[in-house]
Amino acid sequence: MNEQRVPYRVACYTLGCKVNGYESQAMLEQFERAGWTIVEADQAADVYLVNTCTVTQIAAHKSRQILNRIARLNPDALVVACGCYVDQKERQQEPLGGACGLIVTNREKPHIVQLVEARLDLPADEGRDFYISSSGAHTRAFLKVQDGCRQFCSYCIIPYVRGPLVSKPLEQAMQEARMLSESGCREIVLTGIHLSSYGRDLPEDIGLADLILALEAVEGLDRIRLGSLEVGLIDDAFIARVRDCRKLCPHFHLSLQSGCEKTLKAMNRRYTPDQFMEAVQRIRAAFPDAAITTDVITGFPGETDKDFEESLQFVHDVSFADLHVFPYSPREGTAAAQRKDQIDKSVKQERSSRMIELGAALQRQFGAAYSGKDVEVLTEEYDPEQDVWVGYTPNYLRVHVHGMIQRNQLIPVHIENVHQTNNGIYAEGFYDER
Numbered sequence: 001m002n003e004q005r006v007p008y009r010v011a012c013y014t015l016g017c018k019v020n021g022y023e024s025q026a027m028l029e030q031f032e033r034a035g036w037t038i039v040e041a042d043q044a045a046d047v048y049l050v051n052t053c054t055v056t057q058i059a060a061h062k063s064r065q066i067l068n069r070i071a072r073l074n075p076d077a078l079v080v081a082c083g084c085y086v087d088q089k090e091r092q093q094e095p096l097g098g099a100c101g102l103i104v105t106n107r108e109k110p111h112i113v114q115l116v117e118a119r120l121d122l123p124a125d126e127g128r129d130f131y132i133s134s135s136g137a138h139t140r141a142f143l144k145v146q147d148g149c150r151q152f153c154s155y156c157i158i159p160y161v162r163g164p165l166v167s168k169p170l171e172q173a174m175q176e177a178r179m180l181s182e183s184g185c186r187e188i189v190l191t192g193i194h195l196s197s198y199g200r201d202l203p204e205d206i207g208l209a210d211l212i213l214a215l216e217a218v219e220g221l222d223r224i225r226l227g228s229l230e231v232g233l234i235d236d237a238f239i240a241r242v243r244d245c246r247k248l249c250p251h252f253h254l255s256l257q258s259g260c261e262k263t264l265k266a267m268n269r270r271y272t273p274d275q276f277m278e279a280v281q282r283i284r285a286a287f288p289d290a291a292i293t294t295d296v297i298t299g300f301p302g303e304t305d306k307d308f309e310e311s312l313q314f315v316h317d318v319s320f321a322d323l324h325v326f327p328y329s330p331r332e333g334t335a336a337a338q339r340k341d342q343i344d345k346s347v348k349q350e351r352s353s354r355m356i357e358l359g360a361a362l363q364r365q366f367g368a369a370y371s372g373k374d375v376e377v378l379t380e381e382y383d384p385e386q387d388v389w390v391g392y393t394p395n396y397l398r399v400h401v402h403g404m405i406q407r408n409q410l411i412p413v414h415i416e417n418v419h420q421t422n423n424g425i426y427a428e429g430f431y432d433e434r
């Protein structure tokens with residue numbers, strides 16, 4: 001047996017969502033606690049983790065490509081494939097279609113160090129907890145509090161690859177938040193595969209509102225931002241409990257997918273456009289500055305021109321602050337992929353372009369309202385090219401700030417202008433030192 005434990009170098013390449021991002025960081029921290037050295041993905045390493053994604057065909061294709069590229073460039077290293085693309089292939093009992101020396105499923109991620117060290121024939125190492133304790137140099141950190149989804153939206157592969165609901169116990173989430181705060185992080189973003197289900201599997205009768213209220217008490221933490229939410233969560237009781245939370249950011253990503261009732265039903269989404277609008281109104285009544293953002297799919301099987309126009313009109317009526325638009329991409333193994341009434345690629349693209357155009361106009365409208373306003377910004381990084389500090393308002397407006405400032409400061413800023421670029425809008429303003 002090889003007795004050498006360190007120095008061994010590990011690098012990680014991450015694709016996909018914020019949950020994957022959190023898990024990559026948690027895996028790297030585990031390696032670090034076991035004495036490994038963390039290096040960048042483009043540096044020489046003994047082990048490369050590729051945390052894959054399969055949410056769209058493009059993501060799966062990219063995952064395969066990156067596995068192959070890293071294996072080709074590093075023939076002596078161990079390439080470890082993990083993440084949702086891996087789980088999907090395991091479930092379908094298909095080969096990965098990408099080069100790797102070790103496969104680690106989502107459920108095995110908390111044991112990744114032991115699995116890798118066993119594969120390298122290193123002495124056995126005791127298990128370690130799977131969490132992020134440090135925000136590194138970051139002002140804002142993700143805190144994963146939930147995994148799994150049981151909604152089975154007809155287009156989505158995630159419930160098959162992420163498994164049942166698993167929520168992080170409240171005390172453990174608090175403990176992680178405290179560690180992040182002690183490491184300098186002032187904002188946490190609560191993430192999960194289906195965050196709205198938080199607590200359903202825990203023995204205590206608690207939900208997301210309880211978690212938010214508990215996190216309010218974490219010293220040094222100034223902001224709590226929420227990841228993607230489902231409309232069903234936003235009832236009067238939820239709003240009544242969180243409306244006075246001082247640290248909760250008025251930024252709600254409410255997953256819409258379609259504004260057409262017929263399409264929502266075919267997607268197996270569990271709300272109507274009317275119910276969605278009621279949730280939006282509840283949020284706006286309680287949080288007048290709320291930025292409500294969303295995801296929309298265009299060209300779902302069976303979506304007619306009329307259905308699409310309904311969806312477009314609804315998105316306009318809600319007046320979202322920002323949209324993420326996805327042309328429908330069939331995922332093998334889901335109900336929607338088997339439908340015969342698939343939409344032509346060119347029609348999907350054309351509908352996507354129109355939806356993106358509307359999204360840009362709505363974003364412009366949202367930003368324009370901030371010209372001349374005073375806001376609070378948490379500074380995150382310095383941009384030397386423009387000589388500005390970049391940060392965000394509580395409702396996630398990106399702001400470029402002029403003035404003598406440092407990183408990680410919550411400061412008052414007077415907005416002068418709002419600009420639009422191909423990557424979205426940003427505001428420009430001055431640190432108001434009064």
Ligand code: SF4
Binds near residue numbers: 149151156157158194
């Ligand atoms: S709620 Fe629907 S879209 Fe979201 S992960 Fe679950 S099945 Fe997929």
